[in-house]
Amino acid sequence: MxxxxxxxxxxxxxxxxxxxxxxxxxxxxxxxxxxxxxxxxxxxxxxxxxxxxxxxxxxxxxxxxxxxxxxxxxxxxxxxxxxxxxxxxxxxxxxxxxxxxxxxxxxxxxxxxxxxxxxxxxxxxxxxxxxxxxxxxxxxxxxxxxxxxxxxxxxxxxxxxxxxxxxxxxxxxxxxxxxxxxxxxxxxxxxxxxxxxxxxxxxxxxxxxxxxxxxxxxxxxxxxxxxxxxxxxxxxxxxxxxxxxxxxxxxxxxxxGGGLAAMAERNREKASLLYSAIDGSGGFYRNPIDPAVRSRMNVPFTLHDSALDASFLQESEAAGLLALKGHKALGGMRASLYNAVPLQAVQALVGFMRDFARRHG
Amino acid sequence: MxxxxxxxxxxxxxxxxxxxxxxxxxxxxxxxxxxxxxxxxxxxxxxxxxxxxxxxxxxxxxxxxxxxxxxxxxxxxxxxxxxxxxxxxxxxxxxxxxxxxxxxxxxxxxxxxxxxxxxxxxxxxxxxxxxxxxxxxxxxxxxxxxxxxxxxxxxxxxxxxxxxxxxxxxxxxxxxxxxxxxxxxxxxxxxxxxxxxxxxxxxxxxxxxxxxxxxxxxxxxxxxxxxxxxxxxxxxxxxxxxxxxxxxxxxxxxxxGGGLAAMAERNREKASLLYSAIDGSGGFYRNPIDPAVRSRMNVPFTLHDSALDASFLQESEAAGLLALKGHKALGGMRASLYNAVPLQAVQALVGFMRDFARRHG
The missing domain is CATH 3.40.640.10 (Type I PLP-dependent aspartate aminotransferase-like (Major domain))
Structure with a gap:
């Protein structure tokens, strides 16, 4: 298992x-x-x-x-x-x-x-x-x-x-x-x-x-x-x-786990980590939402070249990162960061994204 | 367990x-x-x-x-x-x-x-x-x-x-x-x-x-x-x-398990065993339903003396026979014999009922 x-x-x-x-x-x-x-x-x-x-x-x-x-x-x-x-x-x-x-x-x-x-x-x-x-x-x-x-x-x-x-x-x-x-x-x-x-x-x-x-x-x-x-x-x-x-x-x-105040703190940290990775990717990844109202639960993002989408999904799944495909209405990717998703999961995702961008940038 | x-x-x-x-x-x-x-x-x-x-x-x-x-x-x-x-x-x-x-x-x-x-x-x-x-x-x-x-x-x-x-x-x-x-x-x-x-x-x-x-x-x-x-x-x-x-x-x-024909046969056997025990109890237990339309899934029955109900429920639960209390609309007892209830369960119930009747009859 x-x-x-x-x-x-x-x-x-x-x-x-x-x-x-x-x-x-x-x-x-x-x-x-x-x-x-x-x-x-x-x-x-x-x-x-x-x-x-x-x-x-x-x-x-x-x-x-x-x-x-x-x-x-x-x-x-x-x-x-x-x-x-x-x-x-x-x-x-x-x-x-x-x-x-x-x-x-x-x-x-x-x-x-x-x-x-x-x-x-x-x-x-x-x-x-x-x-x-x-x-x-x-x-x-x-x-x-x-x-x-x-x-x-x-x-x-x-x-x-x-x-x-x-x-x-x-x-x-x-x-x-x-x-x-x-x-x-x-x-x-x-x-x-x-x-x-x-x-x-x-x-x-x-x-x-x-x-x-x-x-x-x-x-x-x-x-x-x-x-x-x-x-x-x-x-x-x-x-x-x-x-x-x-x-x-x-x-x-x-x-x-400390109730909802502690959970809010963890969720802020998780979302911040992922949005920072997107915004700091030099345009390789992109989230178009007004930063003031970005969701801490669901982070949609696109790759600068949608021809890389299939590779991103295939490689991320092989790396143990499940269900990153975006909703069909928007395409691209989406990472949902609900309560049960730990910080380590987001760290692993961000690490994978940096590596993928380096290899395909 | x-x-x-x-x-x-x-x-x-x-x-x-x-x-x-x-x-x-x-x-x-x-x-x-x-x-x-x-x-x-x-x-x-x-x-x-x-x-x-x-x-x-x-x-x-x-x-x-x-x-x-x-x-x-x-x-x-x-x-x-x-x-x-x-x-x-x-x-x-x-x-x-x-x-x-x-x-x-x-x-x-x-x-x-x-x-x-x-x-x-x-x-x-x-x-x-x-x-x-x-x-x-x-x-x-x-x-x-x-x-x-x-x-x-x-x-x-x-x-x-x-x-x-x-x-x-x-x-x-x-x-x-x-x-x-x-x-x-x-x-x-x-x-x-x-x-x-x-x-x-x-x-x-x-x-x-x-x-x-x-x-x-x-x-x-x-x-x-x-x-x-x-x-x-x-x-x-x-x-x-x-x-x-x-x-x-x-x-x-x-x-x-052989599909629904095999299941029907098992269900007939289970229901028959329980109804026989009730009908053969000399009036200690009673099911008042027209025998031609008795349910093979749910068998309600009463004890000849409802003052024994509490003992029946307590002793049956202690014997590992769960949830025999009848619906509040009818009182008494009810045994449900759905597919997942094996013949051994009904055998155990019938054995308990005979023993209970002997001790309280």
Whole structure:
């Protein structure tokens, strides 16, 4: 067995100690004589674990009591639709800040359920920068304002939380949740697919201010209603128990590693190392994003000569550096530096990049 | 480590060889140097695996080419709603056969999307028998007929596929899929939550006749539309990759064990052993279901004196027999005998039950 350095954009690298523990207890979890996957979600053992996982998350993110925490399914994409189903009534409108592929998709999946107002977008700039807050065209009557804090494909990230007044701010944090401290109170709803910084795919975390659970939404099946999930502690139906368990192991790993402030420091160091290598390559590598809003999680970059792309990918994989191919929408390369990617992985990548540039420059 | 015999109704026991293999390759799957959970679902390795899993399932169930196979999320409960969203238009009606808790819930979750006609129900009989086919009040204009082939709480199971004419038959097979051969051609849509006979929770299998994908349904987000999932090979968004992988290991285990005919034979033997022990207990144990429709998957039973329930549960758990407590709706006991529960487990249970009756009779 030789583990590689994994730069996948998602499903992404998981912390090695989390995987090792899951492996150890795969056949016999918590003294039960059965796998965690073989437990009733309503059994005492699983219920106790689920409560602890929520408590650990509340501690990590300092989530106030007036916010509910839900462990859902369907990926962030399903919640692109479920959010307007729950937060908007017939004829209502919502403001969308479109800063890349994912916030654009969020607006398009919402359109059957709410009048989407694109209040700001950097699309005309190729999503290379953020639209200045002063230019946003927010409506005071909007049901909510939607943003994505980080864009995995385009590699841009909000550096602070925009002020939007009394309208609830809804944030897709799929790709940067838990990468550093956030002030949950600034948001009405935070949601995140698990497969970057939380755990395996198939789990979605939702943090919602409880007063928003009172919104009537529209007629729909109970299974789509967040208030029903909150009232049943995310056990309205059988949850993704394995995902919930691995999320819990990840939260423990974060706590043992010093929490989110320590994680933010590590992430800054990792991103800085890679951007410095790109910017200092004399044009061999290039990242076109406005430096003020570059993502610390996803670093897209191109080679000065795209004819070298195939060699770069082949040689990097041979060197134990996995999944560096860029998204097909942009081409080139992309290195994702989520929490579970250690500094050594970025050091190895930067070393490889310098060597590759020397040999092919 | 000592594994117990696990009679959980779901999430349920998984085949031991499947768990052992998953454990072995948890850190390094398929020579990739990373876990299967850390792979991009669009990477070559995962795509090849996903195609093989579908091929194995098609072979096991003899699924014709004019049926699509989808690997979805949300649990069967979400699809209680998504099925009418996809198969019925505004104002359409559908026929529901209600034979227990789950088919009743399917009808109730469908109600916001389709006019539900309960065409037959055994509710007045306490769900102890099946409503005779001759009494069903089917409508030729119905969008579909919905049934649950097996009811996990009430312990009744259809013994054959009812004839419903040209209206597509939609079947929730969550709790008995892969327990024996079925004729897929008799159904318009088959769906099943994974957590009984397929794999871990958080995955839903859908087998749908392709012509039904053409139905317009109603305006909704793409993520809810089965045709979109079929067109993207269930990768419209990030799927539950771990569930998909474990489903594949389970399908391989079924093939190696002789396929579904061999599985059906084992399941008949297991159920027969337990029902014989109950019926032959001189009234100490009791199962009230019409013997002609007793479930081979879920066997609810009561003790002649419910004051003994607590002792029965305590002593059985001490004897390594897990999760025998009945559903709170019925009380008493329940033993679930899914594919992964071996004959030895049922032999151990029956031995314990005889001994318990002798000591407390």
């Amino acid at each position: 030789s583990r590689v350095w994994n730069f996948s954009a998602g499903p992404a690298a998981l912390p090695l100690p989390v995987l090792e523990r899951a492996q150890r207890e795969l056949l016999d979890w918590n003294g039960s004589g059965a796998s965690v996957m073989e437990q009733s979600h309503r059994g005492k053992r699983f219920m106790a674990m689920a409560a602890q996982v929520e408590a650990d998350l509340r501690e990590l993110l300092d989530i106030p009591d007036d916010y509910a925490v839900l462990f859902e399914q369907g990926g962030a994409t399903q919640h692109f639709a479920q959010i307007p189903m729950n937060l908007a009534g017939e004829g209502d409108s919502a403001d969308y800040i479109v800063t890349g592929h994912w916030s654009e998709k969020a607006a398009s999946e919402a359109a059957p359920y709410v009048r989407v107002n694109v209040a700001a977008t950097s699309k005309a700039d190729g999503y290379l920068r953020m639209p200045a807050r002063a230019t946003w065209n927010l409506a005071s009557a909007a049901s909510y304002v939607h943003m994505a804090t980080n864009e995995t494909i385009h590699g841009v990230q909000f550096q602070d939380v925009p002020e939007v007044g009394d309208v609830p701010l809804v944030a897709d944090m799929s790709s940067d949740i838990l990468s550093g401290p956030i002030d949950v109170r600034r948001f009405g709803l935070i949601y995140a697919g698990a497969q970057k910084n939380i755990g395996p795919s198939g789990l979605v975390l939702i943090i919602i201010r409880r007063d928003l659970l009172q919104r009537p939404g529209r007629p729909m099946a109970r299974i789509f209603r967040y208030a029903e999930h909150a009232a049943s502690d995310s056990m309205l139906n059988t949850p993704n128990t394995w995902g919930w368990y691995l999320a819990g192991l990840t939260f423990q790993w974060l706590k043992e | 000592s594994r117990v015999w696990n009679f959980s109704a779901g999430p349920a026991a998984l085949p031991l060889p499947v768990l052992e293999r998953a454990q072995r390759e948890l850190l390094d799957w398929n020579g990739s140097g990373a876990s299967v959970m850390e792979q991009s679902h669009r990477g070559k390795r995962f795509m090849a695996m996903a195609a093989q899993v579908e091929a194995d399932l098609r072979e096991l169930l003899d699924i014709p080419d004019d049926y699509a196979v989808l690997f979805e999320q949300g649990g069967a409960t979400q699809h209680f709603a998504q099925i009418p969203m996809n198969l019925a238009g505004e104002g359409d009606s559908a026929d529901y056969i209600v034979t227990g808790h789950w088919s009743e819930k399917a009808a109730s979750e469908a109600a916001p999307y389709v006019r539900v006609n309960v065409a037959a129900t055994s509710k007045a009989d306490g769900y102890l028998r099946m409503p005779a086919r001759a009494t069903w009040n089917l409508a030729s204009a119905a969008s579909y007929v919905h049934m649950a082939t097996n009811e996990t709480i009430h312990g009744v199971q259809f013994q054959d596929v009812p004839e419903v004419g040209d209206v597509p038959l939609v079947a929730d097979m969550s709790s008995d899929i892969l327990s024996g051969p079925i004729d897929v051609r008799r159904f318009g849509l088959i769906y099943a939550g994974a957590q009984k006979n397929i794999g871990p929770s958080g995955l839903v299998l859908i087998i749908i006749r392709r012509d039904l994908l053409q139905r317009p349904g109603r305006p909704m987000a793409r993520i809810f539309r089965y045709a979109e999932h079929a067109a993207s090979d269930s990768m419209l968004n990030t799927p539950n990759t771990w569930g998909w992988y474990l489903a594949g290991l389970t399908f391989q285990w079924l093939k190696e």
